[in-house]
Amino acid sequence: MTTAVLPREDYLNTDYSLRSWLLTTDHKRICILYLVTITLFFAIGGAFAAMIRLSLATPTGSLVSDETYNKLFTMHGIIMVFFFLVPSIPATLGNFFIPIMIGAKDVAFPKLNLASWYIFTIGGCFTLWALITGGVDTGWTFYTPFSTLSSNTNVSLAALGIFIAGFASILTGLNFMVTIHRMRAPGMTWFRMPLFLWSMYATSLIMVLGTPVLAITLLLVAAERLLHLGIFDPARGGDPVLFQHLFWFYSHPAVYIMIVPSMGVVSEIIAAFSRKRVFGYEFVAFSSLAIAVFGFLVWGHHLFVAGLSVYSAMVFSLLSYVVAIPSAVKVFNWTATLYKGSISFATPMLYAFGFIWMFTIGGLTGLFLASLGLDIHLTDTYFVVAHFHYIMVGGAIMGYMGGLHYWWPKMTGRMYPEGWAKIGALTIFLGFNLTFFPQFILGYMGMPRRYHVYPPEFQTLNVLSSAGASILGIGYLIPLVYLLWSLKYGPIAGDNPWNAKGLEWQTTSPPPKHNFEETPVVTEEAYNYGGLEESHVG
């Protein structure tokens, strides 16, 4: 084990110049560029969250003004959704591992891939500029007519930043789809692909089809502000609720952009740390596509109290239950995969277990919100806040952290310190649940979201939540420290430290510039751990 050495030449040590990084077309280096960028955004978004929770520790909101508080939750949402969660797994782990897992040298359009990062970063700069020069106070949802007629903050500028960053999303999705269609190594049939690739394909589909609608919608908001078109203004014959339809037509599928990649990562981790094929491979694969398709038909469940007819509300409610089924199927299949496995409790597996816990709770509470009569009471309360954080933080970020740990030795050639990693995972798990579980109760009690001041009877639960948030904050700092530490001091990992299947473990760690010395030929299905035994014994 200790005899492992770093390869003589890899994608990291071929050239150290700044120019070689900023002009790289290597998908692995672009992954690192994204990783640094979105970690910065995560830190900014997290700082806003910390201030929100600090303010909510007292019911009188004496820490900041109403206006500041509204800007805090708006900017927290915008940064976390558009500049961290949407790009998180696709642009980093997807970028790094899609080509390697299909046995390709790079993505289909490497220059476009680099362009995507620049577009994303430029978009991010615009939005940051909007924040620095006064902020935005519309909520990340930009609801009209507040955003078009009432708010006098930097709405257009922030929307412009998101508009620009959307193109990075579209181009990345396009790039991945073409890569998966056209660049698979000989023998890598669709049904031999690891499930991470299926989930990335489904995600790319949503990115390409959904993001343009968001772009149009934000453009309309900016146009309405600047030119007073009246599209969303009832006094001019417009309809403010139209905005909500357009916005959620993208933003509901966008939830799946955030969670489906994590589902793919979790499939990889559970297979690798059970040393077993994922139970019901085809069902897990197709459930990703089913989520992508049905995800486009449920946007109306955000509008149950906003002015839908009762009959269209019924259709959206029914479809929302339907979209929950593929997610349930995945959870059952992951659970069944453990049966007669060889289960390791390495850090990535702890994150996968954590993911299943959070995602199950997040998914089940989604059923509460799909229930028409119950949603009347629950919508726009802290119940919704808790629900989507269970999915998007509990689910999506647990998957992201799990994937980061699982593939860290491949990406950097070095292991992270296992003991610290377990402490970190546990801290995040505990901190998260303490932060967000009380919010379900708060929501049912009736505390509306986006409230700066609140009635004193809600304070106990809010204090619990804020206490959890500080634990969660420490939980996120631990991995940041030891992962950076491991870059220099971590033990050399070797090519396949987990003894896992998959093409990414057959090349060196870190991989060479073109991923493989020679194009691999695939002769077996994914996760063929039975075959591992034969090669070991035979």
Place this chain on the structure above:
Amino acid sequence: MLSGIPLFPEEASTLATKVDALYFFLVAVSAFFVVLIAGTILYFAIKYRRRSEDEHGASIHGAILLETVWTIIPLGIALVMFIWSADIYFQAYEPPKSNSAVNVYVLAKQWMWKFQHMDGQREINELHVPVNTEIKLIMTSQDVIHSFFVPDFRIKMDVLPGRYRTLWFQATKPGTYHLFCAEYCGAGHSRMVGQVIVMKPADYQAWIAGGVGTDTLAAAGQKVFTNLACVTCHSPDSGARGPMLSGLFDQKVRLQNGQTVVADDAYLRESIMDPGAQVVAGYQPIMPTYQGLVNEEQLLELIEYIKTLKPAPSAPTVTTPEPDGHAAAPKTPAMSSPAGAPAAHR
């Protein structure tokens, strides 16, 4: 410590118990699945923990039967939830068709709730209602979208500018309950709160009678009607430049384009603010818009006044279905039904 934390809001409306029953069902189903999944994972993870480094898992591909079972069962449970919850939704959002309901106009604006009672009482951020009585709220917003939310009643509905929406409830316990704005509406969003005060019938009668001698809503509307000179066109003896308004409310109106609409709050509002949108058959679109000339409160008063106009006794049910007739005067059989006449009591 937990005893200090309330877990549920009070059940203070007829709807609340129904919503809570569904909630408990979903909590039970969720708890069952969480325990099932977490328990199974824990059991497998311990039983099949890795015992040696070169061990691997059994070669199992899957089982169609299992996949079918765990697709069908959740789908079945989901359908139960769907039907149950849709039923509650209908009850919550379809106001009962009874004449005994107390109507209150709700005007939301940044950042306050204004209430106008039929008898003329006006309140800000406080709504007094009698217990065990259907209350119908006809709501609109003066600026952005707000949302009327009373947790103890389990009711919520977005309040939109330029549109009337009707929400109803029936409180079951006298008391004071939180009213929140639930749709983010700007700086003062979290301060756009108030209370609903549910009173015993006698107390309510005393309260409603104790108002300072203000006009009833309809009387205030009549003044606006006169001040804006609506009567020059909307009068029986004006040469019929505009449709007659007597007995109009809640009746069917035939339009120029051949369609038929019901003259409800929304239609009356639109006809004042955007008269060209739906012109009554047989009339010229000559009415100017009153956008900017009347505010939301005056609009509510005007509409309430129109509602009180009884059919003109001189021309009862003149059956003139010819296109040049007074299409606004209802000619459908519904006209002769008693529902049309006592509009004043609505």
